[in-house]
Amino acid sequence: MSSFYLEFRPWDNIIFKSTFNPQINDFKRNRFNPGALPNNLIVSNGGDARVDNSLEVSYINENTMTFNTDIGENDYLSVLAGFTIQKSEFESSFSESYGLSNDATGYNNMSFGADPSRNGVGSDYNSFQLISWLGRINYSLNDKYLFTLVGRMDGSSRFAPGNKYAMFPSGAVAWKLSEEEFIKNLGVFNNLKLRASYGMSGSQAIPSFRTLALLDLANTSFNATENPGVRLGRPENPDLKWETTKQLDIGLEMGFFDNRLSIEVDYYQKKTKDLLLNSQLPRQTGFVSQLKNIGSIENTGLELLINSINISNDNFKWSTSLSLAGNRNKVTDLGGVDFINLATPASQGGTGARLIVGETVPVFMGVEYLGTWKSQAEIDLAGYEGNHDVGGPRFNDTDGDGNITQTDFEILGSPQPDFYYGIGNSISFENFDLDFFFQGTYGNEVFNSLTQTAYFGRAELTKYKETLNRWSPTNSNSDIPRAGSVASLSEIYNNSVMIEDGSHIRLKSLRLAYNIPVNDLGLKTFKAIQVYLVGANLFVISDFRLKDPETSQYSGTNDNETNLTTGFSNGQYPTASTISIGTRIQF
C-alpha cells in the first residue's frame, strides 16, 4: 500500500514530518497432490490437499523534526529528532486432508479425505512492535569537513521488560579533500573524499514471545482414546537483550576525468556480541537448548566499486560498473564452549553446521567420503565394525575407533564466499538502451542435504543422474555406492559429497528498451514513448547439482534456526526467472 505523509513548516528552517506506511499482506496457497503421484501411489494413499491462509497487517509511523541553519558563510548545521513506531500482526491458519480418493475436487472439498489420522488443522498468531527514538546532528564546516552524530534508542517488544531498550550511538566524519587547494592544484581529482564512521547497531532478529517459556501440546491416549496434555516445551529467558554490533568504516571516494571514472574503496570491521543464538543446554535440565545472548563474531571486509563512463557521444553512450567485495569472519567467543551446533539439515545425518571458536561463521560439518570399498581385503584391513560390503560407501574414521560417528566429523566447508562480484553495463545507441548486470560469488560451499537420499539413499527415492554410473561388479572402479548398499539413513551421516562448490555467476538483470522517436513520427501528443523488455535471473552458471546455489533450506524464523544457518539446500525452487514487457508513455 502507499504511504501518507504530513509536512508542517512553522518556520523556514524547521520541518515537522509525519509518515504513515501501512502494509497488508494477504497470502493464500492451495496445494493438491493427486493420488497418482508415485510417492502416493506406492503406498496407495490417495491424494492429499492443503490450504494455507495468512494475513499480515503492519504499519510504520515515522515522525521527525528537522532544523536546518546556516552558521556563517560556509558552515551548515542540520539537526533531526524523531521517533518511529512500528507494529506488525500476523495471523495464519491451515487445513490439510489426506487419503483423497477423488481427484476431481482437489483442495476445493477436503472433506473427501479418508485418512483422519493425518488430517490436520492449525492456526498461529504473531506480533511485534518496535519504537525508535532518533537524534541526528549534521555539521558541515567550510563545506570541507562534515560531521555527523547519531544517537538512537530502539525498543523492541521481543525482549522482556528491562531489556526492551538499547542505545545505539554513532558518529561519522568526512573530509572533502578535493575542496582543498593543495589537492585542486594536483589537477588529478575531481572528487576526493575520505570518510570514517564508528557506531553501534542492534539486532532483534528472533521470533516473538521467545523470552517466555512455553507449554507444548503433549496429547496421549488412555484406553486407546486421545486425551489432551501439555509439557514444558522450551525454557524462558527473560534476560534476552539486543545483539549489538560495533562497526568501523573507512572509505575513500575518488573521481577522475570529469568524474567519468569514479572509484570507491571501503574497509569495515564489525564486532558483534551477545549473539542471539540457540545454545545447547546440558540435557539434565530437561531441555536441549535455550535462546541466549552468547558469544561474539568478527567480520572484516573490503569493498571496491568502480564506475566508468567509457563512451559518451550524442548517440552512443556506454558505462560500466564493477564491484568486488570480500568478507572474512570468524567466531571469537562462544561464552565458554568450543562450538555450538546450528542445524541438522539431512535426516539423521547429525549436525550439519557449527559455530566453532576461531573458524568461519558457520562451518559445514560431516565425515569425509572416501569412495566405495573396492575389495573385501580392503574392508578387512580397515577393521571397521558393523556390516560393510564391496561397493558400499566408505567414510573416514578419523578417530580410528572402528565406528563412523559424529566424533569423525571434520570441517568440510563454509557458506562464506572468498569474494562477491558484480558487473553492470549500460549502453545506449541512438534510440536503444541496453542494461545488464551480472553478479556472483566465488569460493563458497553449499550444503546439499538432498544428497543423502539422492546419492546414497534407498532405491525408491529420486536419484541423481550420475548414480547411473554407480558401482557394480562390472563397473568396479566407480566411487558411487552400489544399489542397495544402504539399509538405513542413519548409516549416512553428513559427509563431503553433500558439500558442493557454490561459486556461480548469474545474469541478475537485463533491460532492453526502445525509445520511439515521437518527434520524428510527428506524434506531438506524446512527450516520450518507450517500449522495454526486462528480464531478471535469466540464467545462472554453477556446478551445483541442484542448479541454484542461492536457495535456502532454512527460513531463519523457526525456533532452531538462526540467520546464521545459511547455505543449505535440499531442492528448494530456484530463484524465479522473470521476463516482463512494458511500455512507458509520457504526455
Place this chain on the structure above:
Amino acid sequence: MKFITKYILILVTGTMLIGCDSYLEEDPKSITSPDTFFNTIEEFELAIVGLYDTWGQDYLHGSIGLYRFTENGADIVGPNRNFGQVEQMMSYSLSESTIDAVYWNSGAPKTWQGLYSIILNTNTILSKLELNDVISQANKDVIEAETLFHRAYAYYYLTNLWGDVPYYRENLPISEVQALPRTDKKTIRDEILVDLQKAQLSLPSSINSDNFGKVSKWVAATVMVKIYLIQNKWQQARDKSLEIINDSPHRLLDEYASVFRLDNEYNEEIIWSTDFGKDLVQDHGWGNDWVDHFTPRIRDEPKESSKKAELSAALAARNEGFTGYGLQIPLPDFVKKFPLDDLRRASNITTEYLGYELNFPYMPKRWNLDQINSPRGNHADNKLIFRLADVYLMAAEAENELNGPTSAYQYINKVRERAFEPDQPLSGLSKDDFRLAMYDERKWELAAEGERRMDLIRWGILLDVVKNTEYRVYDPAPNIKPRHVLLPIPTEEFILNPALLESDPTNNGYR
C-alpha cells in the same frame, strides 16, 4: 516562559515514554506460558497427561525405546540383521563415542533428556501445586502422588542405566540445574523410595476404564519392590510384593497366552501398560511402532523363498501381513534352551507360521500381524510394563534370599502352574539352586518384557551370561567389559557440564 516550555517538553516526553512501555508489551496469544497455567485441577491434569505422553515416546516406553538397554545385549532377543539403534548394545561396542548417536528422535542422549524432561515437568508441577490455594487438599494429595511417582520412576531408570546422576527435586533455575554434578545412586534410591511410598498411599487402587494406562498405587509398589531388590533389602522386597499379591485387585490369569491377548489388554494380571491407540494424531509421536520390531517382514520370509507369494496370499486371506521390521526376535540361544514342554514356549517362540517354515524365530506374544486393526506404524497395542507374575517371582527371589527356598516355592510354583501340564512344581532345591531356577523362570516367564538385562546386572551375572550366549549377527563375547553394566554419560553432557566428571573422572569406566 522558557521554564514552562521545558516542563511541558518533559511532560510530553514522559507521557510518550510511559505510553511506549505499554506499546511494547507482548501479546502472546498463540502460546501457553507455564506462568499463567496451573490454576485449576484440570490444568494440573493436562500437565500429568503430558508426563504419560513423554513415557510413550520412542526414547522411553514407545517404539523399541528403553528395550535398547533393557532387552538388547542380554540373552533373549536381538535383531535379525545389523540394526544401528541396538548395535552398540548387542555387540558391546558401547563407548563414549557411540553413546552420542541420536537416531532420528531417539538414542541414549534422548533417553537421558526424556527422563530429565519428566523430572523437570514433575518438579514444576509440584512447585506450582504448593503455591496453589484453590485446589482442595484431598485433590492436591492425588495430584502430588501421581507426580511423585513419575519423578521417582524417572530416577529409577536414570540410576539403573547410569548409576550416579544429577539429582534435583526442586523447581530450580536452569543456571543451577545445568551445573549439577552427579549424586550417589544410593541417596537417590533411598529418597525415591520415600516418594513412592507416599505415592502408593494416595494413588487409587484401581483405574477406571476411561483412564486405562494411568498408574495405580500398585505400580508405585512394584517399582519399590524392584528398588528393594537392587538394594538387597530382601525383607522389604518380600513384604512389599506380598502386599501387592494380597491386597491388590490383580491376579494371575489361568492361561499364559491370554495375558497378551489384544482384546483384553487391561486384564487383571496387568499392573501397568503404556497405552497406545490406533488412528490418533498425537499419540506418543512415533512410539506405537514398537510392535513392528517384533513382527516379521515379508522380505525375510519364508525359508523357501519361492513360496513368498504363496505365504503373502495366505496371510492376506486372514487379513494379516508380515509388515514389521523383524528387529526384535528370539536369539538362537533362547530358542535352543527354552524347554520344549513349557506351555509358554509357543507364545515366546515360533519357527513356522500357517505351515510355512520361517527363516527366523519370532515371538508371537509381542507381534501383531492384523492388518485391519493394527497396520504398520499405527498399532493400538499397549506396551506392557509390569504384571503380577513378575511380582510373584520377585517375592520368590526375596523370600529365598531371606529365609531360603522353603517358603519361596509357593510364589515360583504359582507362576509355573500354568506353564506345565501336568504341573511341574519345584521342590528340594538348595538356596543357590533355587536362585538359579528363579533366574531361568524369570527368563521364560518375562521374556522381552523389558526386565532381562536389568535382572542380569542386578544379579551380577551379565558378563557371564553374555559370554555364554549364542547370538545372531553380533559377537559380543570378546567385547564385553565390567563397565558395560552402566552406560557412559553422553559426551555432549559433560562438555556442557564438566561437573559431571567431578565425582567419577572415568565416566563409569569408559574413559
